[in-house]
Amino acid sequence: EEEDDDLLSSKELAAHCCRYCGISDASTVVMCNICKKWFCNSRGGTSGSHIVHHLVRAKHREVTLHGDGPLGETVLECYSCGIRNVFLLGFIPAKADSVVVLLCRQPCAAQNSLKDMNWDQEQWKPLISDRCFLPWLVKIPTEQEQLRARQINAATINKLEELWKENVEASISDLEKPGIDKEPSQVQLRYDDGYQYQNIFGPLVKLEADYDKRLKESQRQENIEVRWDTGLNKKTIAYFTLAKIDSDMKLMHGDEMRLRYVGELHEPWASVGHVIKVPDNFGEDVGLELKHSSNPPTKCSSNFFVEFIWKGTSFDRMQQALRKFAVDENSMSNFIYSRLLGHSRADDVTFRISNPPKHFSAPNLPDLNRSQIYAVKHAIQRPLSLIQGPPGTGKTVTSATIVYQLVRLNGGPVLVCAPSNTAVDQLTEKIHKTNLKVIRVCAKSREAIDSPVSFLALHNQIRNMDMSSELKKLQQLKDETGELSSGDEKRYRMLKKQAEKELLDAADVICCTCVGAGDLRLLRIKFNSILIDESMQSSEPEAIIPVVRGARQLILVGDHCQLGPVVMCKKAAKAGLSQSLFERLVVLGIRPFRLEVQYRMHPELSQFPSNFFYEGSLQNGVCAEERKLKIDFPWPSPECPMFFLVTQGSEEIAGSGTSYLNRTEAANVEKIATRFLKSGLRPEQIGVITPYEGQRAYLVQYMQYQGSLHNKLYQEIEIASVDAFQGREKDIIIMSCVRSNEHQGIGFLNDPRRLNVALTRAKYGIIIVGNPKVLSKQQLWNNLLNFYKEKKVLVEGSLNNLKESMIQFAKPKKIVN
Amino acid sequence: KSEEDLQFEAMFEKMAADSYHERIKETSKVNTRDIPVPMTTRVGKKTYDQLQDDSKPTDAGVVPFVLMVRNTKSGKQQFKNFVAPSDSELAVNLKMQELKIKEE
Ligand SMILES: [Zn+2]
Ligand SMILES: [Zn+2]
Ligand SMILES: [Zn+2]
Incomplete structure (x- = not known):
């Protein structure tokens, strides 16, 4: 009995002690509202208190004070608006009175109405000062207490936080267990066989999947307000705004979420839906199309709860493909198998083609230039080829022509893939022009999303085909009522499957994403010829999904000098998952066939990228005259439509943690954009590139509220990250660099490929806004800045009076790219 | 570091x-929402000087304050007493304000 009591009290004792150092004095600890763990307010050898460390590392932002603390149990929130983000909270005292109130920095503490009252608005101070909570909120443990506590440094804290992402109950002692720090095996250049390949990539895919799952599932939010609507397809749509928790997480069309009503005005209700609208320039709300219209509480607008539903489909398909690669010798030809493993085969194998085409072009597509013709010839004659398409070199037309020629020579079906839906759609459109029978296969969750090639989608072609009258009837019934009886549903599915098979069997070309190539509806079909576009953007396991569908002839189109695949899990990325198959094959010595004539950029704009990224090999298929905007704009050098606007602003980050530096750049971007609009450019001709989400959101807001023209105009200007612009072009690009210091890990400055993509989006002109002092420390940027300087387009001052900047920085060192 | x-x-x-x-x-x-300074609590509250003169056994070197919060559940106002060190910004500021008023 006694022992039990002891256990209980030690448990109780443990409940609120600091999870880092073990300090248990209730007046010194705070609870994180999100994970319900307690942390103390001492620094203990680090540069911030333990609770602040936790909030920052875990990206949590809300806390509750302990009942035995100076203020008793208190949830910290803004008195006026109720927001609980402690990074925004501060306090103001009443004028000449000892009353204090907690207020958020924006908007409550900044409100003008406060001025009339008895609050001393000027005295607003943040609750976190010097990275500790103010001592009158939470006491700081005494020195003795700190000495007695477990000593922990920032590195250990970091490890522990990482561990909590996998196991919420982990403790410091778990850090010492073997295997915790074990790094996964690195990817290799060559592999013994498919088993070894699977053994290395399988765990990396698992790491990434686990990371993705944790990230998605942690994004649950309460107190959601919902606005209801009905879509054209009569399905219910819920619109709501999500508070941002983690900027790593990107919401995508087709993602699944569950919406739940937790209030008291309606019986408990929940429904799953697909995201059909994501936050953009036109609004921050999310649109969720509900799957089943099971009587949603449309009368209620508040008290909803939303959570993400993680789907492992893409990871499952990668694992399946890896397995198939290892065990199924029919998954691809021996030649491709051994080439992918990196086994040397010096001989350049070519197919003998009995009836070579006389013209290497395709109906209704533009005539090809010389390097494009060679690329087509090269690709159709080889079992494995890499086509490198630098920006603007007509990669899509070349790919479409290759596909056309392959069908003409060998018949169908040819499998055409790309990692992203946008890239697949673009290619589908081009191939369709050649009069081949093309089918676009979309994931079921994306069927509702409109695209320029919707009419080619399998699910839409079925509706338009001469289908059995029974299927037609059932479809009609389903469209009208939303649901079928179980018997009818069975029959409907059977008939639909038949129709799908009929369509797919007759197709010349089937287009889908790489992940889509693992779709059940395609499993029956064997593809001899496979083309993967934008293949540098897919990870190896992703690219393998289409390859194991029977490849005897594989064409990878891409550009290893542009952005690679996005891998979220640092461990997996470090182990090499972020390297594409295209890149590895290049390293293995397979020479990519390069398209050499670019048709996008003004010759002046292509010069730096050509020299720096493509050994000067890019030729210009357009002349300066064709890329001259007939507008009045103060280019510092009229023949050279580019400049770097030196924007220094206040470089230091303010003590409270709010940097105003971004504002200066934003103001300059707005002025430039406004000037273009006034001179007659349409907003959709302009693109603004900025490296990270904070600045994007700020720019969107700033332009709409501060811009001197109608805010609708600014809404139509696309403002996005470099990654979002890959594969696309704009007439004018304005780039806001945002000061990036080495610790923020933006990766914008360090990655030559990202810079290459950023510099090659513009057709007519590019303007970079940034701080050369900071940027020039990077060798890559140093080269670019010197290039601008030599061209006399490194300028400062106002748009009406641009002057060459005399700013000095070190001469560039030669970089080997 | x-x-x-x-x-x-x-x-x-x-x-x-x-x-x-x-x-x-x-x-x-x-x-x-508007935030009226609560007049009711002012009654019985002391000025900085009065507090210093006070012979009450309060800790030396601290100044009492009241934090006004809204009860999360009921939404009602609540007042929580706390003390701030007399050299804290909060306390110094209060002293300055009171001095100013006196001078006027
Ligand atoms: Zn601690
Ligand atoms: Zn937490
Ligand atoms: Zn507020």
């Missing part, structure tokens, strides 16, 4: 900056 410390500091700055920028973005949708 270790690399992790520097990284933590940078992440802290970013979190504060991001919070603020997001807030600016969404500010138009925020519902705010």
